Amino acid sequence: xxxxxxxxxxxxxxxxxxxxxxxxxxxxxxxxxxxxxxxxxxxxxxxxxxxxxxxxxxxxxxxxxxxxxxxxxxxxxxxxxxxxxxxxxxxxxxxxxxxxxxxxxxxxxxxxxxxxxxxxxxxxxxxxxxxxxxxxxxxxxxxxxxxxxxxxxxxxxxxxxxxxxxxxx
Amino acid sequence: xxxxxxxxxxxxxxxxxxxxxxxxxxxxxxxxxxxxxxxxxxxxxxxxxxxxxxxxxxxxxxxxxxxxxxxxxxxxxxxxxxxxxxxxxxxxxxxxxxxxxxxxxxxxxxxxxxxxxxxxxxxxxxxxxxxxxxxxxxxxxxxxxxxxxxxxxxxxxxxxxxxxxxxxxxxxxx
Numbered sequence: 188x189x190x191x192x193x194x195x196x197x198x199x200x201x202x203x204x205x206x207x208x209x210x211x212x213x214x215x216x217x218x219x220x221x222x223x224x225x226x227x228x229x230x231x232x233x234x235x236x237x238x239x240x241x242x243x244x245x246x247x248x249x250x251x252x253x254x255x256x257x258x259x260x261x262x263x264x265x266x267x268x269x270x271x272x273x274x275x276x277x278x279x280x281x282x283x284x285x286x287x288x289x290x291x292x293x294x295x296x297x298x299x300x301x302x303x304x305x306x307x308x309x310x311x312x313x314x315x316x317x318x319x320x321x322x323x324x325x326x327x328x329x330x331x332x333x334x335x336x337x338x339x340x341x342x343x344x345x346x347x348x349x350x351x352x353x354x355x356x
Numbered sequence: 357x358x359x360x361x362x363x364x365x366x367x368x369x370x371x372x373x374x375x376x377x378x379x380x381x382x383x384x385x386x387x388x389x390x391x392x393x394x395x396x397x398x399x400x401x402x403x404x405x406x407x408x409x410x411x412x413x414x415x416x417x418x419x420x421x422x423x424x425x426x427x428x429x430x431x432x433x434x435x436x437x438x439x440x441x442x443x444x445x446x447x448x449x450x451x452x453x454x455x456x457x458x459x460x461x462x463x464x465x466x467x468x469x470x471x472x473x474x475x476x477x478x479x480x481x482x483x484x485x486x487x488x489x490x491x492x493x494x495x496x497x498x499x500x501x502x503x504x505x506x507x508x509x510x511x512x513x514x515x516x517x518x519x520x521x522x523x524x525x526x527x528x529x530x
Contacts, residue, residue, distance in 0.1 A: 272479035274486045274506060276522060282477065282488035282504045306453050308442035313484075313510050315444040315520050317453025332452035334444060336508040336520045338484050348486050348508045350446055350522040 246307035246316045249337060249344055254300045254322075257292045265289050270338065270345035276352070288349070299323040312339040320351060329353040416478035416487040419509055419516055424471045424493075427463045435460050440510065440517035459521070469494040483511035491523060501525035 256264035269285050277283035277291060305318040314337040321330040331353035337344045426434035443456040454462070476489040487509065492502040503525040509516045 270481065270484070272481040272484060272486050274477065274479055274488050276504065276506055276524070282506055284479075304452065306444065308444055310440060310442040310519075313440070313442060313519050315442050317444050317446065319452055332446055334446040334453065334520055334522055338510075347484050348506055348520060350506055352446060352522075352524060 242307045242309045242314070243305060245309075245344075246314065247302065247305055249314075249346075250302055250305070250316060250318065250335070253335075253346065254297070254302070257295060258297045258300065260293055262289070262293060265292060267342070268346050270340075270347045272347055273345075274348055276350035296324050297322055298325065313337070314339070314344070320353070322353070412478045412480045412485070413476060415480075415516075416485065417473065417476055419485075419518075420473055420476070420487060420489065420507070423507075423518060424468070424473070424491075427466060428468045428471065430464050432460070432464060435463060437514070438518050440512075440519045442519055443517075444520055446522045467495045469496065485509040485511070485516070491525070493525065499527050501527045 253268055269289060273285040275283050275288045301321040303319045308315045317334045320333040321328060331351060333351040335349040336347050338347050423438055426438060439456050445454040445459045447454045472492040474490045479486045488506045491505040492500060494500050503523060505523040507521040508519050510519050
């Protein structure tokens with residue numbers, strides 16, 4: 188009986204490993220590029236007031252558009268998205284301007300990205316989004332929490348600040 | 357000529373060391389708690405940063421000083437009115453997003469002794485103000501934490517409210 192259980196557990200483990208390898212491979216080669224929402228509930232604190240429905244969908248749409256523009260090196264789209272007053276975190280020790288952010292994003296070699304645990308809070312024309320981001324650059328995967336703030340203008344939504352605190356794994 | 361230069365360099369170094377010690381000791385004992393602007397050209401601010409000056413910069417310093425003073429004084433009422441309903445913050449790497457309620461809880465339970473803002477950069481368009489600065493905070497007179505901070509504010513009919521805040525602090529043991 189015990190050996191049957193052990194074999195079952197081993198089989199389960201092997202299947203999980205296979206899934207994990209396939210997922211990571213897909214992430215590497217840019218196959219997966221659109222975020223899943225609340226796939227892993229762990230990092231979100233229990234008493235977080237999460238808006239759902241349209242606000243959450245809007246948040247995912249905006250962030251996916253932003254990261255797709257980064258992935259495709261779409262300068263026009265990035266210029267439209269980043270507001271004139273934009274400031275961002277360029278790394279752990281520096282804050283960067285709009286121009287520097289665009290330069291940095293255009294120089295990046297993003298091959299895939301995955302958004303998870305998206306939390307969106309909105310009040311009128313201001314939308315704050317936090318999520319867990321995993322990006323793959325060449326052979327490196329960088330995961331980390333992300334926060335971005337958006338405002339609604341007559342030309343659509345624009346990002347006014349952005350912080351991605353990623354750690355290279 | 358060379359020895360005169362050496363003496364000058366030595367004297368300059370000694371003065372800088374004294375100033376540094378004086379600064380750190382005043383920071384410990386809570387004497388300094390209002391930000392200086394661009395006093396020290398700390399290299400984290402890139403040279404081609406387009407910063408707004410004048411009233412916008414003054415407004416940014418005032419708002420951030422009010423916020424950190426409320427944290428220092430554990431002023432729940434003031435913090436509640438500063439943080440917008442949609443406020444979110446970013447915690448440690450493994451924590452991720454922090455809600456308004458959690459942020460207020462964390463700030464109220466912190467032991468902020470004093471703080472110093474420097475290299476304040478403010479960019480504003482209409483009712484949105486983005487502020488970045490280098491923050492040094494002293495907690496419990498034993499730890500100094502410093503690092504870049506980035507916050508976004510919006511103007512409402514009740515005044516300016518903070519909608520997001522990120523502070524990546526690194527502790528420096530003394």
